[in-house]
Amino acid sequence: MTSTSDLLRTPGLTEFLDPPVPEGESPYVPGAGPGREIRIVEPDPAWPGQASAVVERIRTVLGPVAVGVEHVGSTSVPGLPAKPILDIDLRVPDPDDEASYVPPLEAAGFELAVREPWWYGHRLLRGTDPAVNLHVYGPDSPESARQRLFRDWLRTHPDDRDRYAVAKRDAAAAALAAGEHVQQYNARKQAVLRDVYARLFADAGLA
Incomplete structure (x- = not known):
């Protein structure tokens, strides 16, 4: 796990990139669409254990391709109500190299739903049982660093x-x-x- 001081030195950390979707492009892969689950539920004490199991599954199937894997988002903050979906942050050497990580993740039960190379190289894969949003970024992504810093700030x-x-x-x-x-x-x-x-x-x- 990267230290807070290292995360704070991430280039571009304080500059939020919000580009429009390029003309003729869609962030959603064919057959996928925006998430519809927006119910907020009370914190579930099972979330951390479920997330740990998902993180270990990802590390097992990806090996060294998984530069880092962490539980982020609201379900990672004790006492915070959240949508009942675990957010997992995955850093890989090159998110544009989908062949290096998408097939093994699909074999492990995840499905590629979002492809946004214009926004920090972001990809999103969805998982079920438990429900998971798996966010993929490069190793030095400022958005990934922000998510981890935000989690740690809310915890304290x-x-x-x-x-x-x-x-x-x-x-x-x-x-x-x-x-x-x-x-x-x-x-x-x-x-x-x-x-x-x-x-x-x-x-x-x-x-």
Whole structure:
């Protein structure tokens, strides 16, 4: 696991890249689409154990191709309500080299759903039993570093954790009422998320 001080030195860490989808492109592979699960549930004490098992499965099938694998997202923060989907961060040498990691992950029960080479090289594979969103980045991705820093900050700052919980519940309620999907839910809580990042960066002397 990378230390906090090393993560804070990641190039581009404080610069959020939000490019539009290139004309004629789609982030979704054929047959896939945006997630629809936006229910927020109470923290489940089983989540950490489930995530540990998933992380070990990924490490086993990928071997050295898995530069790093960690449980991130809201299910990784004790006491934080979340969608009942485990977010796993996977770093590989080259996310564009799908042949090096997608086939073994598919054999292990994951399915490629999102391909975003224009956004930090991001790929998303989905798993079931338990439900998993497996996010793939390069080894020095600022987005991967931010996710891990955000997790660690919320684990040690209960005020921001609770504020983020309120934002998540409000966003989910509004998105459900409007019949929206998970990307629209994410957009609804982005202002609070970015504000927490600003506090994190300021505390580290980066802003």
